[in-house]
Amino acid sequence: xxxxxxxxxxxxxxxxxxxxxxxxxETDRVDECVAYYHAHGFRGLFxxxxxxxxxxxxxxxxxxxNAKWLWFWDVSLKNIDPIYELSDLTLIGIHPKRPGIDxxxxxxxxxxxxxxxxxxxxxxxxxxxxxxxWHFKPSSKSFDGLEIPTGVKELHLxxxxxxxxxxxxxxxxxxxxxxxxxxxLRDLSALPRIAPNLQKLLTTTSSRIDATAGVLDxxxxxxxxxxxxxxxGTGG
Numbered sequence: 001x002x003x004x005x006x007x008x009x010x011x012x013x014x015x016x017x018x019x020x021x022x023x024x025x026e027t028d029r030v031d032e033c034v035a036y037y038h039a040h041g042f043r044g045l046f047x048x049x050x051x052x053x054x055x056x057x058x059x060x061x062x063x064x065x066n067a068k069w070l071w072f073w074d075v076s077l078k079n080i081d082p083i084y085e086l087s088d089l090t091l092i093g094i095h096p097k098r099p100g101i102d103x104x105x106x107x108x109x110x111x112x113x114x115x116x117x118x119x120x121x122x123x124x125x126x127x128x129x130x131x132x133x134w135h136f137k138p139s140s141k142s143f144d145g146l147e148i149p150t151g152v153k154e155l156h157l158x159x160x161x162x163x164x165x166x167x168x169x170x171x172x173x174x175x176x177x178x179x180x181x182x183x184x185l186r187d188l189s190a191l192p193r194i195a196p197n198l199q200k201l202l203t204t205t206s207s208r209i210d211a212t213a214g215v216l217d218x219x220x221x222x223x224x225x226x227x228x229x230x231x232x233g234t235g236g
Contacts, residue, residue, distance in 0.1 A: 003051065010036055011051045013044065017069050017091055020044050025060060026052030034063050043088075044069040058082050070094060071113075096135075103128065112149070123147035124169075129154065136160040141184065143167035157182055165190040165214075172197060179203040188214035196220065203227060 003013045003024065010033065011024030022044025023037045029052075037045070045067050047053030053075060061067065061082035069091035070083065076097040083089070089106045093113035100119025103112060103126040113132040114120065123131075128149035133156065136146065144167035148155070154176040164187035174195040179185065185206050191198065191214035201224040203209055211231050215224050223233035 003046075008036065008040075011046075012042075013046055016046070016071065017044055020068050022046050022069065022071070024048075024051045024053070027054040028052065030060050034060055037064055043067055044071070046071040047075060048073055049075070061086060068108075093132075121147075124150050128152065129173075132156040132158065133160070134158045136162075154178075156180065160185070163187060165194060168194045171195050174198055176200040177202070179206050179209070182206045183208065185209055190214060192218045199223070201225070201232070 002015055003011055006012045011026070013022040013024065016022055020043045023033060023042040025033050025045060025047045043066060045064060053072070056077055057079040058077065059079065059082055062085060065085045066088060067086050068088050070089065071093040073093070073095045075095055080094070080098050080101065083101070084105055088108055090108050091111040092106070092109065096115040096117045100117060100121060102122040103109065103120065104122030107127065109127050111130040112126065112128045115134045116136040124147045126149050129151055131149050131152050136157070137160065141161050141163065143162050143165065146168065148169055148171060151173050152171055153173050155171070155174055156178045158180045160182045161184050163184045168190070171194060175198065177195060177198055177200070183206060186208045188209060197220050198218060199220060199222045201215065201221060203226045207227055209226060211226050215221065215231055221232050224231040
C-alpha cells in the first residue's frame with residue numbers, strides 16, 4: 001500500500017487497481033476532493049480515519065457516479081445507498097460496520113472484498129469472478145448457506161472458522177483457491193467435488209489442514225503450496 005498526501009495536497013492511491021487511480025475522501029473538505037477527483041481523471045475512491053474520512057455516510061458518491069472502485073476500511077457507516085448509483089463499479093471493498101449491500105445490483109462487478117455480514121445479499125447472483133471473504137465465523141462453524149458468486153474463478157478465504165469445506169456450493173468455474181488463517185480447518189476432502197476444475201491451491205497459517213485427501217487425489221489440480229511446502233507440482 002502506497003497511499004500518501006501528494007504535492008497536490010490530496011491523498012492519492014495509484015497502485016491499488018492497475019491503471020485506475022484513486023482519491024482519498026476527507027470529510028472536512030469533501031467538496032474540494034470531489035472537484036479534484038473530476039478535474040484529474042480519478043475513477044477510484046477510498047476512505048479511512050487516518051486519511052481524514054470521519055463520516056457515517058457515502059452521500060458524496062452521488063457526485064462521483066463514474067467511479068470504478070471503492071475501498072473504505074475501519075469506518076462505521078449508517079447510509080450507503082448512493083453506491084447503487086455507481087453502475088461502473090468493478091471492485092468493492094467496504095468494512096462491515098455498515099448496512100447490508102445487495103451485490104447483484106452492480107452489473108460490472110468483478111472483484112469483491114467482503115467482511116462477512118449476514119445482512120448482505122445478492123452475492124451468488126453477482127457478476128463477481130474474484131471473491132475475497134473475510135471473517136466468516138458463524139456459530140455453526142459450517143459453510144452451510146454461505147453465498148458464493150456463481151461464476152467465481154478466484155476465491156480467498158480469510159479467518160474462517162469451519163473445520164471442513166462441507167457446505168460450500170459446487171463452483172465449476174473456480175480455478176484458484178487461497179486459504180489464509182483458517183486455523184480450525186482440517187479437512188479438504190470435499191475439494192474435488194466442490195471445485196472440480198481447480199488448478200491452483202495456496203494455504204498459509206492454516207497448519208491443521210490435512211494435505212492429502214482432496215489435494216493429492218484432485219484430478220485437475222496443477223499446483224498446491226501449503227504453508228510453504230509444495231504438495232502438487234512446483235507450487236509456482
